[in-house]
Amino acid sequence: MPVSLKESCSINLGYPYHKHKTPAESLSRLSSYLNEQKKVDSEIGNDHGASLLEDKVAKLFGMQAALWLPTGTLAQGIAARIHGQQTNSERLLLHPSSHLLLHEEQGYQYAHGCSAKVIGKWRETLTSADISGESGSLFVELPQRHSGGKLPSWNELQGIKDHCKALGMPLHMDGARLWSCRPFYENRSYADIVAGFDSVYVSLYKDIGSMGGAILAGSQVFINDARKWRTRLGGFSVGSWPLIYDALHLIDNRITQMPAFIEKAKQLANGIQHIDNFRIDPVVPHTNLFHILLNVSADKAASARDQVARDSGVWLSDRFWDYEYPNTCAMEFVVGEKALALESEIFTKAMTLFDKALNP
Known part of the structure; x- marks a missing residue:
């Protein structure tokens, strides 16, 4: 070849x-990890591994609950759907470089019945001024990948949170690369960064480097609803456990x-x-x-x-x-x-x- x-x-x-x-090396690495953890056959499955990973990330983020999903596209589509249903507004406020606009074939529209309004400027992070007078659910990417990995200042981030709270506007974080944000924010905890967001998605393969997968975190009510949509959309196959345990092995x-x-x-x-x-x-x-x-x-x-x-x-x-x-x-x-x-x-x-x- x-x-x-x-x-x-x-x-x-x-x-x-x-x-x-290589694929063989990745599977060998995973096998060694499972042997080191002394996992018995009854523990090697989707539910046990997912529960460990979900609890770990929920604790890191200071959120009530979390849910493993196979892709970020599925995670964010479910978040958009739930926030829209809860507020009776299908509109999403998205930065022009949003993953939902560029890389998901308009899944927010065709799969979840949402619409989008573009706000902000490509090479600039979103500000509270960008959402003044708007309605819908705000999706904020931290960091903004197509803006060179930029982050808003801490004060501006708090301003966005405060503005959304005052408006009663759902605030979702596209945190695909959230793992890299702490040093910019003077090593504040992930929980401090996430505080004020109604939901957060984070990737398990981009910076973590696992075989795949994502986590969606939020309130217990939000995650209960998300779990139903994961089932409805076929997002938890019987063979998901290698991805889950690979993430558990690598994340720390x-x-x-x-x-x-x-x-x-x-x-x-x-x-x-x-x-x-x-x-x-x-x-x-x-x-x-x-x-x-x-x-x-x-x-x-x-x-x-x-x-x-x-x-x-x-x-x-x-x-x-x-x-x-x-x-x-x-x-x-x-x-x-x-x-x-x-x-x-x-x-x-x-x-x-x-x-x-x-x-x-």
Whole structure:
């Protein structure tokens, strides 16, 4: 079977972001974990594992209850449906870069009967002013992935919470990458960050690096309702347990590693500040994710990436987002275990080659 250019590189900074595991290695790792935990056959199942994981995340978030789901798309669609039914308003207030708008084939509309109003500006985080005079359910992404992983200031975040509370507006967090937010907020707890949100979704595969899955957290009443919709939508197969236990195995270590990932992102971004053709956004990364804004098409950027890969053996990035303007794109970097282990000088050299490939 031919090896792809990405697979042929000695350094791969694309997905998966943690040390690569083949399917066989992943299953072997999971088997070793289960043996270490001395799990008996009666305990290896969806309900037992899910209960452990749900209780753990609910406690971390300071929320009454939590529910495992196979995907974030399902989690957020269910949240949108429940909030809409509770308020008799199917309208969602979404940032233009929301995952629900860009990556879910309008599932909020076709599967759940909701509508959307876009508020805010692409490269800016939402503010309380953006929701002034609005009605519906507000979805806030922390951090905003397509804005370079930006986060609102702590005061602005509290302002959004207070505004929604005053309006009686349901507030939901798209916290797919919530795990990376604590250092920006002066190491406040996840519970402090989440306080004031009516519901929260968090991914178990993006930063945690598990085989898959998501958690939806909220009040006990909200989660009871979400559990019914998970069943109605076929979201809990008999074979879900490997994903659940893989997340249980990884979550504590990944949370511990996260500050180092974020510091490495800052180092990498700082190491390419001198390259005039790069606009790093944000200049100092808020999380373990940042963008480089390029005045070229995504196809041209990908072609330059491939040239660097062939010449240096470094695969820089999988993503060149081109949603914003014609002939521009955002090159995305996410720091996990692989980038953490990389010497910053190697990254700087590879990015210098990338710049030369773009601007010969």
